[in-house]
């Protein structure tokens with residue numbers, strides 16, 4: 001008989017779902033009900049979405065840990081992002097858990113990312129609890145949702161054990177759960193009970209200390225912290241551990257302190273042992289995926305495997321005439337150091353040098369993954385320029401291959417025509433269509449990643465903001481042929497200066513403008529979009545000619561339509577191949593890669609010469 005030791009006092013559980021299905025809201029409720037906060041302490045909502053960008057966007061970007069007590073049991077909870085672009089965050093933290101709560105919105109049912117996270121959970125052998133959330137929604141259909149979840153289980157489960165999963169119904173927003181959809185209890189007790197009952201207690205493997213570094217955190221007092229779940233042995237401040245790196249490299253370091261999560265805090269503890277999720281300080285250069293082990297038994301754990309990026313773009317030193325004006329950091333050296341540093345924690349990201357020293361190639365899991373990095377860096381004071389995001393094409397066995405995604409969209413029936421037409425043009429292949437009784441349609445597509453870049457904005461317009469979409473990279477397929485829809489031409493500034501009402505009014509006769517009067521522009525900067533293909537130069541700085549009879553009201557007769565300001569994501573969507581986005585802490589400016597007519601025609605001649 002083998003003696004396995006179990007830590008009955010601990011449950012390690014990850015919360016996984018498609019975007020917005022209510023993970024972070026459920027963590028709020030779990031924290032509140034376990035009396036983690038002082039009486040009357042104001043904590044607000046979406047407590048775990050603690051960084052600025054998460055709060056602004058209302059989505060989780062980084063996976064995070066917390067811990068609560070329920071009776072004699074410590075429940076360590078890992079909240080994960082549901083957006084596909086941050087899938088790397090989910091992959092890397094699942095190894096800290098023994099079980100997961102798979103949340104599914106009772107109205108939406110399983111979406112693209114539900115499939116992805118469930119597949120990953122099964123791969124690492126997690127036990128699942130199905131949580132059908134938002135049963136309060138007007139169009140909730142818990143029975144149908146459960147049926148679809150079961151279909152997904154049959155498709156993805158790797159062994160029969162995984163098919164058995166308890167089902168809990170919940171309204172995370174009200175902190176209530178129950179065993180049937182129409183009889184929820186007053187609190188989350190049924191969910192707590194299910195976690196304690198069916199998430200396995202951590203197994204204590206025999207042997208010396210061992211832990212896989214799943215995450216890192218930083219704080220000014222303690223420096224870098226290595227976060228992970230101890231699989232073997234125990235650890236105390238002052239212990240020496242071997243850090244096992246990528247290439248079999250090994251070095252010894254002393255652990256300064258051992259911390260554990262308590263609610264939203266991290267507290268110092270005298271020791272921790274197998275099953276615990278800990279933060280270790282004093283180790284400095286530890287990479288995610290490294291194993292920390294007892295120097296006497298330095299056995300490495302398998303490194304964390306992350307799916308490959310599908311989208312890439314260049315980040316370069318700002319070459320606009322305004323370079324160096326608005327950013328604190330703008331040199332090649334600063335940009336390069338910052339980008340490579342990102343690799344320490346952003347596992348889904350790749351960075352490479354290019355033939356040009358001032359330009360770097362960044363590859364990520366989607367447009368949003370790269371956009372979040374851009375936004376983070378500009379807030380830190382960086383200025384730089386980026387190119388249009390593109391799908392990563394590979395040549396495999398001499399054949400041109402491109403990434404393909406499984407796309408799930410939910411639209412109202414009246415928008416069906418527009419959406420299917422747009423997806424058809426982008427080489428989408430419909431695999432399934434399902435009508436529900438309430439005028440909604442769910443479509444499943446296989447579509448090249450290329451076809452999805454820039455699609456989100458079009459989709460929101462086509463569905464008047466009511467559509468839902470989610471996609472998941474499913475691998476590489478032979479190149480589906482060219483289909484790039486030509487965007488309407490850009491209105492570019494014909495000379496440098498300050499934009500004026502009169503000049504902008506002239507530009508508005510040709511199309512839609514992106515800037516307000518009084519903004520500084522340079523030649524070749526994009527100030528709007530015209531009504532048909534082909535760029536046009538416009539003089540937005542033009543003044544109204546003074547007439548002999550001076551009239552104080554002469555300018556008032558010009559009425560401007562307000563500028564249509566593009567957000568970062570909209571700007572990235574807008575970019576054509578011969579354009580760049582200038583990013584500074586203060587401005588986003590679209591521009592032609594070659595600013596003047598002379599440079600543009602020279603570039604065209606060179607390109608033609610290279611082709612012939």
Ligand SMILES: Nc1nc2c(ncn2[C@@H]2O[C@H](COP(=O)(O)OP(=O)(O)OP(=O)(O)O)[C@@H](O)[C@H]2O)c(=O)[nH]1
Nearest residue numbers: 019020021022023024025059060082134171172173
């Ligand atoms: N009606 C209803 N709305 C809910 C419920 N639970 C959460 N929501 C709402 O759903 C939205 C998304 O909730 P979040 O908790 O941020 O979802 P999430 O799964 O953490 O999202 P990501 O981390 O970005 O993937 C919020 O507006 C919540 O208020 C619920 O039970 N019923």
Ligand SMILES: [Mg+2]
Nearest residue numbers: 023024059060
């Ligand atoms: Mg969240």
